[in-house]
Amino acid sequence: MDQAERPASHPFHRDGPTWFLYLVLAVFGFQQSVLGSVLPFLRQELGFDTIRVGWHFTWYAAGLVASGLLAGQLLKRLPINLLVRGSAIAMVAAVLSITQAANFAGTLAAAAAMGLSGGVVQAAVQAGLAWHQPGHRDMAMVEAFVFAGIGVFSGPLLVGQLAAYGLSWRMALLASALILAVVMLLPGPSARSDASRPSARAAAIPLAVALCWLTVLLGIGAEWGIGFWGAQFLQIRLGLNPPQAVSLMSVFFGGTVFGRIVSSRLLAIFDGRNMLFSVILLGCCAILALWGSGHAVVTVFALALAGMCLGNFFPLIISNAIRLEPAHVGLISVGSTQAVGVSLLVVPIVLGYVGQSAGLINAIGMLAALPLLMAAACLAASQRHLLPHKATF
Incomplete structure (x- = not known):
């Protein structure tokens, strides 16, 4: 049994960097769900048909696929704390960009940007948790995706409730920026050790x-x-x-x-x-x-x-x-x-x-x-x- 497989000798401690990664993944869950929630409004405003609506999910998924190429390089070159913070800001910017899109090309670009930036966030957070909590990796990973699930739930709920009260759906997307601004105050994970760096060979x-x-x-x-x-x-x-x-x-x-x-x-x-x-x-x-x-x-x-x-x-x-x-x-x-x-x-x-x-x-x-x-x-x-x-x- 190697060291990675031995049970941890100390209890699971949810420190500041752990909470930081959890909450960033909650913001990721929020942006993952709001695309489907705002498309009915965009369809009404911009006159999209069903096929054009469906293309947004395709471009979002394509952005996720492309994110692997980008995240793989960034994980090798950037400290994990900087990567998580930078990609999270880019993800929120992509979410907000769809509020300003005025045509089909603009909303498709926003959907692709959401998938690309969100994929980098997800990859970075997963790697950060694995490096920061090696002895309690299973529990940390599952708990992180509890927060992601809460984010997925909150997106449609917030958009729907604001619309029910006659407010613009665009206001709901501002919530991701406000939440992330608070999360950024928490300490991030420290740089990984040299032993855990990917080998170029x-x-x-x-x-x-x-x-x-x-x-x-x-x-x-x-x-x-x-x-x-x-x-x-x-x-x-x-x-x-x-x-x-x-x-x-x-x-x-x-x-x-x-x-x-x-x-x-x-x-x-x-x-x-x-x-x-x-x-x-x-x-x-x-x-x-x-x-x-x-x-x-x-x-x-x-x-x-x-x-x-x-x-x-x-x-x-x-x-x-x-x-x-x-x-x-x-x-x-x-x-x-x-x-x-x-x-x-x-x-x-x-x-x-x-x-x-x-x-x-x-x-x-x-x-x-x-x-x-x-x-x-x-x-x-x-x-x-x-x-x-x-x-x-």
């Missing part, structure tokens, strides 16, 4: 890192396959009208936050690797329950369970991959962010096409194959500790 990508990227792609595909298509699934399965179905999806998104809170407590008792396999298998069962049940109570329970499990995929995958390859924190963080973008680009569209031919209910059921593939990839990655030499490609 390591050209080959370790097999465990590549399998981590694959697992993230599959896990995000399962999570956002339900996230994008869940409301329409509920309309068909339970005979709900659109407002009812959209409201009921709060059970799924609420489950992601609640599940992360629960797992952050359980990680004080159980090993993160066992937690990862548990949520993968439970997530598979939850998807199958969604597909197979026509009873409202069972469907709602399965939806909540799916949110609790699928929402834990990403932070537990990242911390497990860093445990296997502690010398490649930057590579894991950057590549996983790119995998999120690729998954958001591909999986919801593929699921839509499958739903047209096989039916949306069956398409959702097919998502159960993704956790099974995740489990196989995680098992393969863990085998690298049983080999005499690290497998690379």
